[in-house]
Amino acid sequence: RKNAQVGDEITTIGGICGRIIAVKDETDSIIIETGSDRARLRIKRWAIGSVDTIHEEDA
Template identity: 40%
Template sequence: MNLSQLFSIFTAAGQAPTASSYIMTFVPLALILVFFYFFIIKPQKKQEKQDREMRDSLEIGDEIITNGGIVGIVTQIKDDTVVVETGGDRSKIRVMKWAIAKVVSDKDEENEKEKA
């Protein structure tokens, strides 16, 4: 190969990018972003909305389970805290609403018995 052939090979490979090459570069990135939105972000927001609705609909007398595993009955509700009565000795603790993982209802227990 002579020098002119090497020069023509390098200049062909290093041509200025065109609009279509820019589009082909960003299409995979756009697909990844769409994937993250529909399979990660949207379901997470839906779950957060359900959790917020569950915590806002708490009533006195509901049996709850906290994120720490404490099971008790709601005796008092304030703005962002809940007083929970636990155990046989009726001890009361105050927990933040965000720490409530689940509200246990009689319907849940009946459904579990039917499944068994």
């Protein structure tokens, strides 16, 4: 959760899948885009269930 960054694909603990488009450190929240209409949602960082993007430093 702490290492999630813009561009990462995530799944929330509620099952919503999306891509991070902004990180708001001052409010500890992130904005994700989801769905074919690119709906934007603001969620708290603690609501990230998993980061589905694999980074080279993780491999």
